[in-house]
Amino acid sequence: MVPIPxxxxxxxxxxxxVYAACMPSPGTVVSVINYKGGVxxxxxxxxxxxxxxxxxxxxxxxDLDPQASxxxxxxxxxxxxxxxxDSSTILQWFGSVxxxxxxxxxxxxxxxxxxxxxxxxxxxxxxxDLVASHLELVDVDLDFAAALGGSRFQRGSPRYLRLHRALxxxxxxxxxxxxxxxxxxxxxxxxxxxxxxxxxSEHILVPAKPDYLSTLGIDYLRRKISELVSDYNRVVxxxxxxxxxxxxxxxxxxxxxxxxxxxxxxxxxxxxPSSIEVPVFQQGIRENKTLFGPTGEEGIPAVLTxxxxxxxxxxxxxxxxxxxAKIRI
Ligand SMILES: Nc1ncnc2c1ncn2[C@@H]1O[C@H](COP(=O)(O)OP(=O)(O)OP(=O)(O)O)[C@@H](O)[C@H]1O
Ligand SMILES: [Mg+2]
Numbered sequence: 001m002v003p004i005p006x007x008x009x010x011x012x013x014x015x016x017x018v019y020a021a022c023m024p025s026p027g028t029v030v031s032v033i034n035y036k037g038g039v040x041x042x043x044x045x046x047x048x049x050x051x052x053x054x055x056x057x058x059x060x061x062x063d064l065d066p067q068a069s070x071x072x073x074x075x076x077x078x079x080x081x082x083x084x085x086d087s088s089t090i091l092q093w094f095g096s097v098x099x100x101x102x103x104x105x106x107x108x109x110x111x112x113x114x115x116x117x118x119x120x121x122x123x124x125x126x127x128x129d130l131v132a133s134h135l136e137l138v139d140v141d142l143d144f145a146a147a148l149g150g151s152r153f154q155r156g157s158p159r160y161l162r163l164h165r166a167l168x169x170x171x172x173x174x175x176x177x178x179x180x181x182x183x184x185x186x187x188x189x190x191x192x193x194x195x196x197x198x199x200x201s202e203h204i205l206v207p208a209k210p211d212y213l214s215t216l217g218i219d220y221l222r223r224k225i226s227e228l229v230s231d232y233n234r235v236v237x238x239x240x241x242x243x244x245x246x247x248x249x250x251x252x253x254x255x256x257x258x259x260x261x262x263x264x265x266x267x268x269x270x271x272x273p274s275s276i277e278v279p280v281f282q283q284g285i286r287e288n289k290t291l292f293g294p295t296g297e298e299g300i301p302a303v304l305t306x307x308x309x310x311x312x313x314x315x316x317x318x319x320x321x322x323x324x325a326k327i328r329i
């Protein structure tokens with residue numbers, strides 16, 4: 001891990017607001033989530049993260065998915081197995097959360113993937129870090145359920161808040177104030193691990209393919225998030241820290257273009273999120289099986305891959321600009 005200097009962004013403040021100008025603020029935490037699998041969550045987390053870092057920002061990616069695709073976007077499986085799996089992934093950190101004592105500081109698990117950072121360093125002071133995942137994270141939900149005293153996450157359990165807030169609390173560590181953006185790649189489900197991501201987030205980004213199932217799930221996801229938020233805030237009570245993650249927007253991915261724009265079969269689905277009044281990013285990402293396929297350069301997201309399709313790279317860059325504007329950094 002490359003050490004990150006302390007300091008971070010100053011809070012926005014008016015001229016002369018010396019206190020505000022000196023106070024470091026934590027990075028903006030955004031969870032990338034959709035129930036539907038294979039819609040581009042991991043691809044967008046990796047590419048937005050890499051592009052924002054290329055522009056000189058400090059970005060942390062947190063891989064909460066037991067499939068560990070985000071982790072394997074930056075490390076070869078063999079390297080992961082030999083160097084990271086036993087002691088340097090979020091599995092060990094969640095283990096420490098579930099132990100009765102004080103959890104390990106999460107910053108102990110931060111990695112700096114080399115290949116992508118070599119490219120980022122050519123452009124400026126940005127950095128892209130990663131908390132890696134583990135295939136056995138799939139079992140952690142059972143441990144969470146046991147710790148909460150039942151499979152339905154009993155709200156009366158005194159451990160409810162501590163476990164739901166685990167990631168949020170960990171990210172309050174001053175070490176994380178050096179990041180401008182923290183992107184959390186969630187699995188395609190709503191298990192306890194995913195819930196820790198949502199509770200820690202200011203915003204939710206929802207990638208969706210323009211097809212029936214991907215867009216159908218958006219309304220359901222919105223309801224589930226709002227149920228979690230109201231349950232959580234009720235348990236915290238008015239005196240506690242309430243949460244209010246907002247849906248930053250739906251990003252349409254894998255759009256297929258014909259000569260006159262997106263193909264007919266996808267047009268209705270592209271309009272679908274707006275029709276249920278969910279914000280939608282103006283910039284979508286077209287389908288490109290070469291750039292996002294297995295021939296992609298190892299350890300380097302498409303947006304930074306040298307000599308890659310310029311149209312898709314342009315779309316990813318525009319998406320990153322829109323993302324930064326929406327989170328106001
Ligand atoms: N714009 C695109 N064009 C073509 N293929 C793409 C595009 N975006 C992503 N893919 C490919 O689609 C597959 C699924 O993408 P990705 O892993 O990002 O989805 P996901 O939502 O994270 O999936 P999961 O729910 O399994 O975590 C991957 O093989 C990825 O390389
Ligand atoms: Mg994924």
